[in-house]
Amino acid sequence: MATYTPTTPIDGIGDGHKPPVPPVGGGDDGRGNNLPDYGARLRRARLGLICAIATVCMVFISLTSAYIVRKGLPTFDDASSSYVHDWGVVRLPWLLLAINTALLLVSSATMELARRQAARQAALAPVSSIPGVSLGNERSFPWLGLTVLLGFGFLAGQWLAWGELHNGGFYMNTNPSSSFAFLLTITHAVHLAGGIIALLWAASASLLHRPVEARRIAVDITAWYWHFMLVLWIYIFALLGFAR
Amino acid sequence: MATPVTVHAHAAPQGFIRKYIFSTDHKVIGLQYYFLALAAVFVGMFLSLLMRIHMIWPNTVLPLVGEIKPETYLSLLTMHGTIMVFFVLTTAPQGGFGNYVLPIQIGAPDMAFPVLNMLSFWTTFVGFIVIIAAFFVGGGAPLHGWTGYPPLSAVQTAGPGEGLGADLWITSIAIFCLASLMGALNFITTTLDLRAKGMILMRMPLTVWSWFITAILGLLAFGVLLSAGILLLLDRNLGTSFYVPLIVVNGVVMQHKGGSPLLWQHLFWFFGHPEVYIAILPGMGVASQIISTFSRKPIFGYKAMVYAMLSIGFFGFMVWGHHMFMSGMSPYSAFAFSILTMCIGVPSAIKTFNWLGTMLHGHIRFQTPMLYAIGFVSLFVSGGLSGPFLAQPVLDIQLHDTYFVVGHFHLIMGVAAIFGIFAATYYWFPKMFGRMMNETWGRIHFFITLAGTYAIFMPMHYLGMAGQTRRYSQFTEVAYQTKLIPLQTFMTYAAFITIAAQLIFVINLFWSMFKGPKASDNPWEATTLEWTTSTPPPPDNFGGKTPVVHNGPYEYGVPGAPKDYVMQTDPAVAAAGH
Ligand code: HEM
Ligand SMILES: [Cu+2]
Numbered sequence: 108m109a110t111y112t113p114t115t116p117i118d119g120i121g122d123g124h125k126p127p128v129p130p131v132g133g134g135d136d137g138r139g140n141n142l143p144d145y146g147a148r149l150r151r152a153r154l155g156l157i158c159a160i161a162t163v164c165m166v167f168i169s170l171t172s173a174y175i176v177r178k179g180l181p182t183f184d185d186a187s188s189s190y191v192h193d194w195g196v197v198r199l200p201w202l203l204l205a206i207n208t209a210l211l212l213v214s215s216a217t218m219e220l221a222r223r224q225a226a227r228q229a230a231l232a233p234v235s236s237i238p239g240v241s242l243g244n245e246r247s248f249p250w251l252g253l254t255v256l257l258g259f260g261f262l263a264g265q266w267l268a269w270g271e272l273h274n275g276g277f278y279m280n281t282n283p284s285s286s287f288a289f290l291l292t293i294t295h296a297v298h299l300a301g302g303i304i305a306l307l308w309a310a311s312a313s314l315l316h317r318p319v320e321a322r323r324i325a326v327d328i329t330a331w332y333w334h335f336m337l338v339l340w341i342y343i344f345a346l347l348g349f350a351r
Numbered sequence: 352m353a354t355p356v357t358v359h360a361h362a363a364p365q366g367f368i369r370k371y372i373f374s375t376d377h378k379v380i381g382l383q384y385y386f387l388a389l390a391a392v393f394v395g396m397f398l399s400l401l402m403r404i405h406m407i408w409p410n411t412v413l414p415l416v417g418e419i420k421p422e423t424y425l426s427l428l429t430m431h432g433t434i435m436v437f438f439v440l441t442t443a444p445q446g447g448f449g450n451y452v453l454p455i456q457i458g459a460p461d462m463a464f465p466v467l468n469m470l471s472f473w474t475t476f477v478g479f480i481v482i483i484a485a486f487f488v489g490g491g492a493p494l495h496g497w498t499g500y501p502p503l504s505a506v507q508t509a510g511p512g513e514g515l516g517a518d519l520w521i522t523s524i525a526i527f528c529l530a531s532l533m534g535a536l537n538f539i540t541t542t543l544d545l546r547a548k549g550m551i552l553m554r555m556p557l558t559v560w561s562w563f564i565t566a567i568l569g570l571l572a573f574g575v576l577l578s579a580g581i582l583l584l585l586d587r588n589l590g591t592s593f594y595v596p597l598i599v600v601n602g603v604v605m606q607h608k609g610g611s612p613l614l615w616q617h618l619f620w621f622f623g624h625p626e627v628y629i630a631i632l633p634g635m636g637v638a639s640q641i642i643s644t645f646s647r648k649p650i651f652g653y654k655a656m657v658y659a660m661l662s663i664g665f666f667g668f669m670v671w672g673h674h675m676f677m678s679g680m681s682p683y684s685a686f687a688f689s690i691l692t693m694c695i696g697v698p699s700a701i702k703t704f705n706w707l708g709t710m711l712h713g714h715i716r717f718q719t720p721m722l723y724a725i726g727f728v729s730l731f732v733s734g735g736l737s738g739p740f741l742a743q744p745v746l747d748i749q750l751h752d753t754y755f756v757v758g759h760f761h762l763i764m765g766v767a768a769i770f771g772i773f774a775a776t777y778y779w780f781p782k783m784f785g786r787m788m789n790e791t792w793g794r795i796h797f798f799i800t801l802a803g804t805y806a807i808f809m810p811m812h813y814l815g816m817a818g819q820t821r822r823y824s825q826f827t828e829v830a831y832q833t834k835l836i837p838l839q840t841f842m843t844y845a846a847f848i849t850i851a852a853q854l855i856f857v858i859n860l861f862w863s864m865f866k867g868p869k870a871s872d873n874p875w876e877a878t879t880l881e882w883t884t885s886t887p888p889p890p891d892n893f894g895g896k897t898p899v900v901h902n903g904p905y906e907y908g909v910p911g912a913p914k915d916y917v918m919q920t921d922p923a924v925a926a927a928g929h
Pocket of ligand 2: 623624627671673674
């Protein structure tokens with residue numbers, strides 16, 4: 108049972124936990140943009156990203172389980188009056204997909220460079236505002252722009268791959284295996300397109316002279332998301348390749 | 352000591368649209384969610400009334416609705432269930448009260464991502480418009496029930512309403528999933544990152560815990576429903592065969608081949624069972640909060656309450672198969688699902704006994720919020736007891752798809768969660784609107800609603816045991832069921848009275864908003880942070896300050912304290928004798 112003693116000193120604040128950060132306005136509405144604690148806002152945004160990634164994982168876990176179930180499912184064939192497996196093998200355009208994978212790999216690297224560049228800029232922002240201090244050619248290389256280009260390249264490559272599938276006679280409803288090939292790749296492409304939109308937003312943030320921290324947070328979040336998209340793609344590629 | 356940390360206070364937004372429509376203030380958004388759910392619950396209630404009328408007067412032609420054909424009945428049932436589950440039971444407790452109260456209770460000025468929060472609400476709103484649109488398109492609303500089992504839900508020509516209506520239904524659910532995912536992300540980040548100084552996890556009010564755990568369930572469950580829904584849309588519109596086997600519909604052989612309706616059932620219930628906890632967990636949080644406050648006693652077993660909710664959430668993901676005992680699953684899986692299902696009974700019982708233990712020897716104040724919290728416990732017990740029966744595969748052969756199941760889930764999910772919403776409304780209304788609700792009418796509303804809901808839903812168990820199947824529009828022609836007509840008539844009359852009594856609530860709500868007596872900052876003498884700030888709270892919740900927390904959430908009746916309660920921001924209570 109607790110007892111009340113008004114003079115007891117404060118104890119137990121934050122025991123065993125990270126010290127709580129005094130909250131400021133929201134993380135995404137720009138109201139708190141000029142506050143110094145952008146580290147806290149960065150952490151908050153990353154936490155949000157982890158949640159988003161968990162959700163995307165659940166989406167692909169469900170699609171995978173549907174894939175496995177559907178693949179193993181016997182189906183009644185009225186011609187032979189027996190149960191058969193109707194899972195066909197899709198002829199995937201392997202070369203094209205390999206090139207796309209390479210594009211995405213490279214884009215992940217450029218994305219990481221863009222992320223580090225943005226982090227450096229944010230760290231140096233207070234210095235660069237001192238008159239007479241020059242930061243040299245820090246800004247020179249447009250890693251972000253390059254990543255966006257590579258991202259579009261990947262999407263274009265996927266578009267070609269879907270065309271190849273159509274040319275080979277595989278459509279969404281040709282066979283359960285082709286349904287899944289389209290479904291998984293399109294779902295991934297939609298998620299990646301979301302990443303590109305975020306990148307464009309981050310790029311415009313620098314054009315519109317938004318505070319460098321806001322840009323940094325946007326770039327950082329998108330970068331982690333982008334790496335996740337790469338991992339996800341490799342997973343899908345492996346699923347389509349090995350669990351045919 | 353208790354000096355508040357001063358932080359930057361953001362100015363209140365100007366202009367009607369920024370202030371009340373596209374507001375990023377979690378309090379405004381919480382109220383928007385609440386009123387959306389209020390509108391939805393009236394639509395849902397109206398539909399249920401039509402169903403009850405049709406059951407006892409099957410040939411009556413109703414004004415507005417016209418003649419109720421069997422398929423009309425099915426579309427009423429589908430829309431009733433879907434609107435209630437998604438747009439009421441998921442929307443009000445979490446989106447409404449969670450949004451309004453959670454940031455204040457942890458001492459934060461707003462949610463972590465206010466713009467995203469606004470977006471979640473408006474996405475939910477669009478989802479609601481889309482589902483309502485299903486009534487008005489050619490063919491009308493879909494017939495496949497809130498669970499949307501294929502092949503009925505997956506074939507455009509399977510029935511009236513299965514065309515555009517069903518597409519709208521699935522689209523609405525998908526939109527709702529997106530909205531809930533955004534909301535869940537926001538709730539989790541807010542709880543983890545925006546707590547005030549001193550608000551360690553084990554000092555969070557149980558309401559905050561319940562919204563937090565609900566958000567985790569939502570984050571993991573809605574993605575699954577979303578993917579399942581996309582597969583369904585593809586089957587319907589692009590001719591894939593995920594769910595649809597070789598099938599003949601109305602004499603026409605469909606192009607589909609080899610799909611499995613059971614695949615949908617697995618995906619749906621993997622979402623569906625966590626969803627029932629998404630509906631009830633916030634109610635559990637509210638009941639804990641209110642029962643402790645109005646018994647003037649610390650909650651019995653705070654930690655046990657937290658761990659019980661966590662384990663309910665955890666087990667909730669492993670029991671989905673209990674909805675599928677009759678689907679021809681292997682008896683071994685049925686056995687496993689049965690055991691795991693009954694495991695959930697343990698934390699549920701822990702919570703129930705802790706509520707009772709909190710009330711025991713308390714100086715109970717029987718005001719309306721407390722009455723509703725007790726009503727919640729009562730319904731949770733009566734609805735929960737039938738769960739372990741249904742969890743026996745052998746008994747479920749008899750009971751599955753009968754009114755027994757309808758009785759079970761209406762008591763525990765439908766009405767118990769609604770009682771949670773009522774309790775929360777009467778409890779936080781003073782904080783939200785600065786006025787008190789009328790106590791007398793609150794009590795009258797409570798007693799009619801309690802008696803009425805038991806009168807409607809208890810007999811359903813007997814109907815079910817007597818073999819009355821669910822989702823059938825007429826039974827007056829079936830010999831053994833005609834004996835049950837008096838009971839059916841009784842239930843319909845009870846529904847009339849209960850629904851009419853809800854008008855008392857609505858009038859009380861709106862009347863008190865403008866005419867109720869002014870509320871003080873802490874009318875219930877409660878301890879959590881929302882009662883430390885002014886009524887209603889300023890735009891940044893604490894007027895430019897952030898509170899510092901020194902105590903647990905339920906310090907009532909502390910020996911030696913000047914009052915019978917110690918606020919969370921009061922100087923620390925020494926934890927002696929632990
Ligand atoms: C000890 C706890 C519980 C057990 C053992 C249990 C068990 C079951 C079982 C076995 C079924 C399937 C019956 C059938 O379709 O044949 C069922 C249905 C259902 N339960 Fe529970 N339940 C419990 C608690 C809950 C709670 C807390 C909720 C909601 C808040 C809930 C909501 C539902 C719903 C909505 C359905 C029917 C869904 C439908 O078919 O439309 N149950 N329950
Ligand atoms: Cu269940």
